[in-house]
Amino acid sequence: MLESLGIGPAEERLYADLLAHPGSTAEELAGRHPKLPELLASLRAGRLIRDDDGLLSAVPPALALQTTLDAQRLELERAAARVRELDRLHRATPDPFRRAPVEVVPGDEAHERLGVLLAATQHELRALDTPPYGKVLEPADAEPAVMSLQRGVRQRIVYDRAAVGEHELDTMLPGLAAGEEARVVGEVPLRLSIFDDRAAALPLRVGLVQTEGLLLVWPSSLLDALIALFERVWDSALPLILDETTTAGGEADDDRTLIALLAAGMGDQAIARHLGISLRTVGRRVQRVQNDLNAATRFQAGVAVGIQLAEQGRIHGPKTV
Helix, strand or coil: CCHHHCCCHHHHHHHHHHHHCCCECHHHHHCCCCCHHHHHHHHHHCCCEEEECCEEEECCHHHHCHHHHHHHHHHHHHHHHHHHHHHHHHHHCCCCCCCCCEEEECHHHHHHHHHHHHHHCCCEEEEEECCCCCCCCCHHHHHHHHHHHHCCCEEEEEEEHHHHHHCCHHHHHHHHHHCCEEEEECCCCCCEEEECCCEEEEECCCCCCHHHCEEEECCCHHHHHHHHHHHHHHHHCEECCCCHHHHCCCHHHHHHHHHHHHHCCCCHHHHHHHHCCCHHHHHHHHHHHHHHHCCCCHHHHHHHHHHHHHHCCCCCCCCCC
16 A cells, blocks of 8 residues: 555555554564564664664654655646646647647637747747737736847737737837837737747637637648738838837927837827827827928828838838838
8 A cells, every 4th residue: 555655565564563563572573574674674764663672663654654745745746747838838839640720729728828839939920919908018018028039039020000009118118129020000900929930829709818718720721821911911011110219208209209109000199198298289299290291191191200210221121111
């Protein structure tokens, strides 16, 4: 019964005998236990018996065995945790011989699976970003992406106007400062993340948050189509230019921020929230920017600003605006 603790059947019988008959002598035990010297040596090595001038007694199990049992239980828990970790790695690694092209991930596993995929990405992350997010975005939410950038992973992200409107500047600037290549369009068809060329993640249905579940698409013609979709949206998008100068303070710096947000297609209310000014002031400054750019509409002003920034070399990657 105690083999898992390193105690064989013969040692266990002798240990139980000494629990029942404390203070026994070797002579008394010899008749009941063959090979007594070897058994006693084994129990002494395991610190399971005491010898008081030839009188042998068993150390109480709560002292002698519970510590060993607790240590083994801890090791088993660590082994179980490692098995779960390896299983997640197994499920996150594409294998054309065992995996269907599309995998459904329950909502309670979605965040963890995305983290595993991002950590395993070696070359490039491509994403289309649009609400809903399921939570208020915070600067800490950008940390995994920033760490990926610092590992040398290229990131190309296309935000739609609704996404830019929901992000606060302090949730976007860390990634952009670390090298994220960002563009913006009026609307993206769905929320999508592509990890290298080996996996893509998208919601179960357009408009659902990740906690409702994910579809993971593995190497297949469907993944090829999603990659082509991203590239088409990327080619049609305008540069999103936000950097530390947009938070420097002062009216001149606010105008630079306004121009950047205008180029991103952000609405008056979102611009007012970012700059901490009234809607009326936003309208007045937008009109001034339009006049300076000879633009008849906000859209024309945004396009003009995007083209100017691209020509000045302020976007990364191909300038396909």
